[in-house]
Structures are given as C-alpha cells and as structure tokens.
Amino acid sequence: MSLILVTGASTGLGLATAQALTDDGHDVVVHARIPSRVPPGAWRGTLIGDLTDGDAVKQLARDADEFGRFDAVVHNAGALHSPDAVRVNSVAPYVLTASMHRPERLIYLSSSMHRGGGTDLKGLRSGSGSYSDSKLWVTAMALALATRWPDTLVHAVDPGWVPTSMGGSGAPDDLREGHLTQVHLSTAESITPRTGGYWHHLSTQRPAAAAADSIFHEHLLAALAETTGVTLAG
Secondary structure: EEEEEEOOOOOOOHHHHHHHHOOOOOOEEEEEHHHHHHHOOOOOOOEEEEOOOHHHHHHHHHHOOOOOOOOEEOOOOOOOOOHHHHHHHHHHHHHHHHHHHOEEEEEEEOHHHHOOOOOOOOOHHOOOHHHHHHHHHHHHHHHHHHOOOOOOOOEEEOOOOOOOOOOOOOOOOHHHHHHHHHHHHOOOOOOOOOOOOEEEEOEEEEOOOOHOHHHHHHHHHHHHHHHHHHOOOO
C-alpha cells in the first residue's frame, strides 16, 4: 500500500487517477484549489492550495509534508491559458518538488503539444509562455530530474486529448486510457525504463528534442530557481 498525492484531483484525469488508486487499496491525498472543489471519496486526506499563487504553493508543500514522505506524487493539475498555464503547469510542480520531502516516484503531466513549445525562457520569467511552452518546460524538468536524481523514479506522461473540462467534450481520445499510465507509474513494481520515460497510454515515446537536451535542462532549472527563489536539492 502506497501513500500518493494527486494534484488537481477535483475532476477529470486527476479524479480518475485518485479514484483508481484508492480502489486499488492505496492511501491517496487529493489536492484541490478551494475547499468546495474537493471531491467526495475515501481519501487519506485533502490539501487545499491555489497553484497560481507562489506563496500558496509553498504552504501547500509544507502541508503535504505533514503526511510524511509520499511514495508517489502525481503532478496532474493543469491550466490552459497564460499566465496560469506557466504558473500551474511548470512553476508549481517545480516549487512543490523542490520544497517537499522527495518521494520515491514523481509523475508529471505533459502533452503532445509540448512538441510545439519553445526554449526561450523569457516567457517563464514573465508568465507569458503558452500552454505548449509550459508543457515542454515541465517535460524537460521531469527528464532533467530523472538524470539528477537517479534513485528517484521520474516520468512524464502525455495523457492524450481527452474529454475533460480542459480538453472539451469533443476531445477524441479515451478518458479511461488517459489516467491508466499515471496509476501504473505510481505503483508498478517493475517499470521499463525505470526512470526518465516520456509515456503515452502505457508505452514510451521519444519526446521533443529540446525536452531531452541536457544543456536546456540546466538553463531551465536555473530559470526556475531564479524565478521562484526556491533552490532544487542536488
């Protein structure tokens, strides 16, 4: 039985992930932006915090540590439009990762749209980056951390274009398929590759070249540290 945190678990993929993990017997802590958005369920606990607010994210990390060390954290929360896309999709996962006790496993939600993202980090510092930019940056961060922390299982997941409040009711992909990879990576005893994978529907794919570029990794982590004032452990 694992202790797992799922951010952005109010609806959609986050809720499906949290519910599946709970049904499998794991202790799940769900995060929501405000109390009224906490979904009903047999959760181990709940966390509240607005991921667009830097101070709230730091407090959320402190609140999360009250549960002890998590076995896995699924960074599921997402936003579509700037400036929230940068804050929620890229900056908040970095701050939570840097500030919390390091879990055994880290799963970050990417998107196929990361392939259209850019490496100009001015948009990270200003918050003006696009959704595609934010997903490239969080994907690159995941792969950078997989190299930096080889004892931690770190993966990025493209859940597909699924019919959620963000994806829209006409999205063509399968909502069920959209969360199974996160569940697998959070709990499976054997994963190949062990760390540093970019996944889509339980299979690995090659991400955009920039996402795997070690030089870009260093620039990105430096920009995140500069922007947030939070230093990532070695």
